[in-house]
Amino acid sequence: xxxxxxxxxxxxxxxxxxxxxxxxxxxxxxxxxxxxxxxxxxxxxxxxxxxxxxxxxxxxxxxxxxxxxxxxxxxxxxxxxxxxxxxxxxxxxxxxxxxxxxxxxxxxxxxxxxxxxxxxxxxxxxxxxxxxxxxxxxxxxxxxxxxxxxxxxxxxxxxxxxxxxxxxxxxxxxxxxxxxxxxxxxxxxxxxxxxxxxxxxxxxxxxxxxxxxxxxxxxxxxxxxxxxxxxxxxxxxxxxxxxxxxxxxxxxxxxxxxxxxxxxxxxxxxxxxxxxxxxxxxxxxxxxxxxxxxxxxxxxxxxxxxxxxxxxxxxxxxxxxxxxxxxxxxxxxxxxxxxxxxxxxxxxxxxxxxxxxxxxxxxxxxxxxxxxxxxxxxxxxxxxxxxxxxxxxxxxxxxxxxxxxxxxxxxxxxxxxxxxxxxxxxxxxxxxxxxxxxxxxxxxxxxxxxxxxxxxxxxxxxxxxxxxxxxxxxxxxxxxxxxxxxxxxx
Numbered sequence: 001x002x003x004x005x006x007x008x009x010x011x012x013x014x015x016x017x018x019x020x021x022x023x024x025x026x027x028x029x030x031x032x033x034x035x036x037x038x039x040x041x042x043x044x045x046x047x048x049x050x051x052x053x054x055x056x057x058x059x060x061x062x063x064x065x066x067x068x069x070x071x072x073x074x075x076x077x078x079x080x081x082x083x084x085x086x087x088x089x090x091x092x093x094x095x096x097x098x099x100x101x102x103x104x105x106x107x108x109x110x111x112x113x114x115x116x117x118x119x120x121x122x123x124x125x126x127x128x129x130x131x132x133x134x135x136x137x138x139x140x141x142x143x144x145x146x147x148x149x150x151x152x153x154x155x156x157x158x159x160x161x162x163x164x165x166x167x168x169x170x171x172x173x174x175x176x177x178x179x180x181x182x183x184x185x186x187x188x189x190x191x192x193x194x195x196x197x198x199x200x201x202x203x204x205x206x207x208x209x210x211x212x213x214x215x216x217x218x219x220x221x222x223x224x225x226x227x228x229x230x231x232x233x234x235x236x237x238x239x240x241x242x243x244x245x246x247x248x249x250x251x252x253x254x255x256x257x258x259x260x261x262x263x264x265x266x267x268x269x270x271x272x273x274x275x276x277x278x279x280x281x282x283x284x285x286x287x288x289x290x291x292x293x294x295x296x297x298x299x300x301x302x303x304x305x306x307x308x309x310x311x312x313x314x315x316x317x318x319x320x321x322x323x324x325x326x327x328x329x330x331x332x333x334x335x336x337x338x339x340x341x342x343x344x345x346x347x348x349x350x351x352x353x354x355x356x357x358x359x360x361x362x363x364x365x366x367x368x369x370x371x372x373x374x375x376x377x378x379x380x381x382x383x384x385x386x387x388x389x390x391x392x393x394x395x396x397x398x399x400x401x402x403x404x405x406x407x408x409x410x411x412x413x414x415x416x417x418x419x420x421x422x423x424x425x426x427x428x429x430x431x432x433x434x435x436x437x438x439x440x441x442x443x444x445x446x447x448x449x450x451x452x453x454x455x456x457x458x459x460x461x462x463x464x465x466x467x468x469x470x471x472x473x474x475x476x477x478x479x480x481x482x483x484x485x486x487x488x489x490x
Contacts, residue, residue, distance in 0.1 A: 067127020
């Protein structure tokens with residue numbers, strides 16, 4: 001006989017696996033942005049191609065709030081289970097299809113058009129998935145342990161990123177660089193369909209949320225979730241408070257600690273891509289259990305205090321942590337091994353390499369794009385000791401993420417009534433994460449680039465942090481003043 005505990009464990013597992021797969025599908029695009037830019041966009045201007053790829057990646061974030069509205073409404077009308085079954089199929093199908101699209105060299109402008117279309121479908125699907133999974137688990141969990149049980153859903157975003165990086169690294173290591181660039185990059189997209197099918201089989205046997213089933217049986221479901229969520233002044237007030245007093249800051253902490261950390265190491269510090277991903281995977285895995293720890297703690301001392309504390313610590317710590325990360329990779333003050341500096345010329349490409357006394361190495365590939373323009377790609381590898389130092393810094397960044405993100409699902413669920421919960425919680429979550437958070441790496445990189453060009457700032461590599469620090473600070477002030485803190489879950 002199945003016990004209630006086993007049943008709840010199954011519910012959490014089934015919901016979490018599906019959500020994890022959707023995050024995996026969503027993130028492999030960003031993790032492969034450098035390769036995709038050479039496949040789906042004109043290659044005569046590599047920088048423009050990469051920026052176009054990033055813009056396509058960002059489009060998936062921007063459209064997430066629309067997915068929240070579309071699928072949130074369906075979830076409040078027909079049920080949680082069926083809605084996030086649809087989002088899983090939509091995400092899985094779009095991801096698989098990206099792996100099948102012919103290159104720009106084969107079909108021309110249709111390649112970026114098809115990629116953008118599928119990326120928008122991914123964003124719509126993710127906009128409906130998270131709210132459905134979080135609501136579904138929360139409505140099964142006992143109120144006094146809601147933070148603990150919903151925190152398992154919170155781990156899926158980080159684990160999805162970890163698995164996307166791990167699959168890409170495994171695929172790269174199993175073949176030559178040329179083979180990966182030719183066809184191997186498609187494998188992470190194509191294999192996701194197997195994970196999606198398994199998750200669909202698991203979710204197929206799940207029952208509807210008991211709270212929604214009860215509300216439906218009693219005729220107490222919303223006839224117009226969008227109107228009741230955003231047309232009602234009191235509920236709209238809570239939606240805006242959830243956005244500007246919680247999810248905006250939480251989203252920025254999340255994307256700064258995970259995605260911008262990756263962008264910072266790769267593009268600003270010029271750390272080797274394999275070493276960067278290795279550092280991130282280890283740091284993320286070490287930090288992931290903290291989601292559950294802080295989720296469970298929020299059941300005892302309240303959600304708001306933990307979330308606000310995570311945001312405040314992040315604001316105070318970002319500049320010193322990222323400064324130390326930059327200095328750890330920086331080779332300008334390191335001693336070059338005598339005789340190790342070499343320059344080789346092959347066609348229009350010049351390669352400069354150096355070895356340093358501490359075990360680090362430097363490689364700069366300079367390519368002549370036109371008679372008056374060159375493209376430079378620097379790659380630095382650091383020694384093992386410095387690599388573990390960076391793992392420690394990434395772990396600290398993730399710890400702030402877990403404080404802000406671990407309790408957020410339970411926090412949002414408890415703000416809104418059952419009949420409009422899916423719609424009401426999904427929109428502020430996906431604006432806070434998809435727009436404010438999702439655009440953070442691109443905005444921060446732009447600010448760093450401007451500061452480096454202007455040459456008037458002492459540490460231009462830290463200028464990108466001004467964006468998250470400013471908005472997280474605003475969120476903390478609004479959250480502390482206007483959001484009522486409950487001692488225990490409602």
